[in-house]
Amino acid sequence: MDLEEAREFRERCTQCAAVSWGLTDEGRYYCTSCHNVTEKSKEVLSTEAIPNTKIQAINRGLKRKKKPERGWDWYVCEGFQHILCQQAEALQTLGVSPELKSQVLHNLWRRYLQKSRLAYCRNPVYSGRRAAAVSDDNPSHSGWDSEPELLSDFSGPSGPSVFDSGAESQTDAHPRGPLPSSKASQSDMSSVCSGSLDGVEYSLRKAKGTVKMTVPGTLALCSLSLLWQREAITLSDLLRLVEEGHVPCVNAFQHFPEEMKLYGRDKGIFAVESWPTYEDIYRKMVEVATFLDLPRFPDITEDCYLHPNILCMKYLMEANLPDEMHNFTCQVVKMAGLGEVDFLTFDPIAKKKNTVKYDVQAVAVIVIVLKLLFLLDDNLEWSLSAVAETHNEENKEDKPWFDFRKWYHVVKKSFDEKKRKLEEARAKCVTSSSCRFAGSFLGLSLRT
Structure with missing residues (x-):
């Protein structure tokens, strides 16, 4: 190093007491006699003063964002909207048309808010008790602003609309924002053991003629949207995607924004401790479709x-x-009239409700064909299997006959393995959910 730059440093070396200094690449003084490096460094005004100097940045650490103490003022329906957004985006990731969220599910959810008098109506149910606390000059709300496309006014393309049955007449000419921000006092908030503004009220509400939204109810709305779009996903497919973790449901509340805290009654509303069943979701679909007065589906x-x-x-x-069994299934469908358009089309508000479990019906047709071909009396199918096995052994070069016994054992083994894995996954999910809920409630009790 250039010794001229270090001449101004006149302190003695602590090791050898010499006064002969040089500069390292980092700008520190070192003794040219014993090569001792000091902690002191030369104040550099220009990087050109020290050739090949390495400019080193000092990491002062990342400043952590302070977590909000209270979070947003939010309503229960906003939590369900957030879950619907997650589910719609998950389905879109799996290949469903983007119109499912931006058009169909958007209109269904807006219609539900209107029919339930939660929004898009003159006198929302929440305004009665907190009329003085609601600010009309701030129509935006935290939870809704994050997903404006789900509730923004939509004018769809020409074609059938889920609003064709006339429920729009109940709304104002210029519908107000979904839910205005509330300016409830801190004392009012602390008196309610809930992170949402209406968690306790929502849990106790028992309005006649109104369908309360639940987490399984969001799946019912998604299934209705899929049916309206005639997507290649049946209800059983949707439940399989839920159980495999592709579509959020059981622990969907864990993806809420940090500002939407869950306390007390909120956990009972949004926490689902068991997998939804086919019958429960299908019953909810019919119930929601009837409540919304939805017209005949495509x-x-x-x-x-x-x-x-x-x-x-x-x-x-x-x-x-x-x-080859497909020819027989088609004949059964034709003879029973199961393929007629009027029979298959979902029409919840008709005088005679027309609802079909499409996947269950198809499986039933296959079972009927198996019954016609093999009788399935625990006798004939095994006798025919013995005949098929003998024929296949004697005619190995020909096309093999269907061996019911062989098929049964292969399918049963695969079915039992899938069932075991499914039960393990369900048990693991329920156990982890219970631990999280217990920890949350324990933390809440310790804070209170």
Whole structure:
């Protein structure tokens, strides 16, 4: 190093007492006699003063964002809206059309808020007790602003709309914002053991003629949206996606923003400790569709995925059954009238409600065909299996006959393995959820 730059430093070396200094690449003084490096460094006004100097940044540490003490003032319906957004985005990631969220689910949710008098009406149910605390000059609200496309006014393209049955007449000419911000006092907030503004009130509300939204109810809305779009996802497919973790449901509240805290009654509203069942979701679908006065859904035609002929072919392939059985399933569907458009199309407000479990119906048709071919009396199917086994051994070069016994053992082994994994996943999910809930309640009790 250039010794001229270090001449101004006149202190003695602590090791050898010499006064002969140089500069390191980092700008520190070192003794040229014993090579001792001091902690002192030269104040550099220009990097050109020291050739090849390395400019080193001092990491002072990242400043952590201070967590909000209270968070947002939010309502229960905003929590359900956040879950709906998560579910719609998950389905869109899996390949569902973007219109499912931006158009169909948007309109269904807005219609529910209106029919439940939570928003888009003249006198929302929340305004009675907190009329003095609601600020009309601030129509925006924290939770809604994060997903404006779900509740913004939408003018869809020409074609059927879920608002065609006339419920729009109940709204104002210029509908107000979903839920204005509340300026409830801190004492009022602390008196309620809930992170949401209306958690306790929502839990106790028992209005006749109103369908209370639940977490399984959000799946019902998603399933209705899929049915309206005639997407290639049945209700059983949707529940499978939920159990595999592709569509949030059981622990969806864990993805709430940090500002939307869950306390007390909120956990009972948004925490789901068990997997939803097919019958529960289907019953909720019919209940919600009837409550919303939804019109007749788009027709289920022969080229639609939900038509029994297409679903039967799908399930025959998944069950590893012979393709030739599809001819028999088509004949059963035709003879029973199960493929008629009027029979298949979902119409919740007709005088005689027309609701069909498309996937269950297709499986039932396959079972009927198996019954017609093999009788399934625990005798004939095994006798025919013995005949098929003998024929296949004697004619190995020909196309093999269907061996019911062999098919049964292969399918049963696969089914038992899937069932075991599913039960383990359910038990793990319930256990982890219970631990989280217990920890949350314990933390809440310690704070109070």
